[in-house]
Amino acid sequence: MNTSNENQYINREYYLCMSKNFQRSTNLLQQVYEKQVVLENIFIRDITAYGTVRVNNCSFDKKVSIRFTIDQWKSFYIINAYHSMYYADSNTDSFQFKLTVPIDKLSRLSPQNSISIMNISFAICYAVKGEEFWDNNYSRNYNLEIIEKLRRQIAQDYQAISNEFRQIGNICGLKNLGGTCYMNSVLQSLLFTSSLTNYFLLNENIQDSTMKNISVSKEIVASEYLNLLYLLYCGKYNVVTPAPFKQVIGHINHNYLENQQQDAHEFLIFLLDYLHKDLNRIKFTEVLNQTQEIERNAVNQINNHSIIVDLFYGTYLSTITCLDCTYTSHNYEPFNCLTLPISSTNQCTLEDCLRHFNEDEYLSDDSKWFCPGCQCLCNRKRRLEIYKLPKILIIQLKRFQINYEMNWIKNNTLVLYHLHHNHLIHFIQLLIMMVH
Ligand SMILES: [Zn+2]
Numbered sequence: 499m500n501t502s503n504e505n506q507y508i509n510r511e512y513y514l515c516m517s518k519n520f521q522r523s524t525n526l527l528q529q530v531y532e533k534q535v536v537l538e539n540i541f542i543r544d545i546t547a548y549g550t551v552r553v554n555n556c557s558f559d560k561k562v563s564i565r566f567t568i569d570q571w572k573s574f575y576i577i578n579a580y581h582s583m584y585y586a587d588s589n590t591d592s593f594q595f596k597l598t599v600p601i602d603k604l605s606r607l608s609p610q611n612s613i614s615i616m617n618i619s620f621a622i623c624y625a626v627k628g629e630e631f632w633d634n635n636y637s638r639n640y641n642l643e644i645i646e647k648l649r650r651q652i653a654q655d656y657q658a659i660s661n662e663f664r665q666i667g668n669i670c671g672l673k674n675l676g677g678t679c680y681m682n683s684v685l686q687s688l689l690f691t692s693s694l695t696n697y698f699l700l701n702e703n704i705q706d707s708t709m710k711n712i713s714v715s716k717e718i719v720a721s722e723y724l725n726l727l728y729l730l731y732c733g734k735y736n737v738v739t740p741a742p743f744k745q746v747i748g749h750i751n752h753n754y755l756e757n758q759q760q761d762a763h764e765f766l767i768f769l770l771d772y773l774h775k776d777l778n779r780i781k782f783t784e785v786l787n788q789t790q791e792i793e794r795n796a797v798n799q800i801n802n803h804s805i806i807v808d809l810f811y812g813t814y815l816s817t818i819t820c821l822d823c824t825y826t827s828h829n830y831e832p833f834n835c836l837t838l839p840i841s842s843t844n845q846c847t848l849e850d851c852l853r854h855f856n857e858d859e860y861l862s863d864d865s866k867w868f869c870p871g872c873q874c875l876c877n878r879k880r881r882l883e884i885y886k887l888p889k890i891l892i893i894q895l896k897r898f899q900i901n902y903e904m905n906w907i908k909n910n911t912l913v914l915y916h917l918h919h920n921h922l923i924h925f926i927q928l929l930i931m932m933v934h
Contacts, residue, residue: 534631535624545599562593566620616644658735676757720776774806812888825871845912
């Protein structure tokens with residue numbers, strides 16, 4: 499075996515593409531009832547195909563697996579799909595799978611020093627009630643091509659438009675995909691948060707070690723975020739279409755699959771959560787050994803450490819006082835978003851909102867609390883204060899409230915803030931809410 503050639507292949511980068519564009523079925527349910535199992539959706543990032551399979555829910559015990567080959571079925575691999583959702587209205591289940599090209603096996607197949615196009619073929623097996631049902635794309639199998647990766651592939655995926663004739667500094671815009679202004683406004687806010695962006699772009703360790711691992715593993719959100727950052731900051735483009743990023747997000751949360759409006763605040767918290775998971779420096783096994791340490795440190799309650807925790811997480815001090823005996827208990831809670839109430843006046847300042855936030859909240863009647871001081875169920879008051887500020891404070895203004903008729907009403911109070919407080923506020927994410 500020639501080791502140097504072997505290494506040459508391993509070091510090469512590949513990407514996958516569909517041989518023919520996959521069309522989502524227009525009569526999915528009808529097909530599911532006929533065939534029991536149907537490939538509902540598939541998309542590709544780098545060398546991984548992410549698929550969703552829909553099956554008829556004939557029995558509780560069921561298993562969905564993918565059988566694939568890279569050598570025209572001389573040998574094959576089996577991967578299991580995992581259950582993701584039950585649809586009560588149609589009595590069907592969806593399963594998801596992740597098919598990653600086994601790069602280390604490619605070197606055996608490809609002739610030395612030349613890259614021919616290689617194929618992956620796969621079919622889906624649904625095992626239920628002792629029977630096997632297959633979706634093999636009407637006996638043609640589903641086919642994916644493995645092609646050597648080109649740098650410009652990312653730009654093509656994002657339909658990046660060159661800024662050759664329109665140089666406006668390094669500013670690059672995100673195209674709206676319909677009702678996706680919620681996503682673009684959150685992305686722009688985060689992308690312009692220099693400490694986070696510098697972490698991705700300037701920290702070579704991240705790109706060399708973490709991100710290389712990320713691109714072939716499950717950490718797809720951080721990996722895709724880096725692709726987007728690369729396009730926005732490389733200075734070559736003035737518009738990109740963030741459809742691939744939305745596909746990744748939509749794969750995790752189906753609500754983001756369509757081009758409808760969503761709540762920007764929820765999306766921001768969702769995105770931070772997934773970036774944190776992907777960039778977590780502490781693995782779960784290590785955390786288990788540090789249980790006592792975690793109890794001592796409120797921020798560790800969220801299980802770990804990442805740039806997201808370092809930048810966006812602060813600590814609340816919650817103080818509960820018994821109204822009968824004045825017994826007081828303290829609790830520390832991590833937070834990544836300061837949700838502030840707004841008073842119903844024409845205008846107020848952010849400081850007014852903060853004062854309002856720090857006011858005692860009287861919890862009584864239906865939420866009695868067992869007081870360790872007087873050993874009985876008591877009324878109590880709660881005060882929430884910021885114990886430790888995050889480096890970047892996200893403020894959400896509570897613009898929407900439910901009135902006594904159970905309708906959402908918007909508080910249009912003008913909230914003023916002063917830019918000289920920008921050591922406190924790097925950006926303010928206002929709550930955007932869809933009214934159905
Ligand atoms: Zn008490």
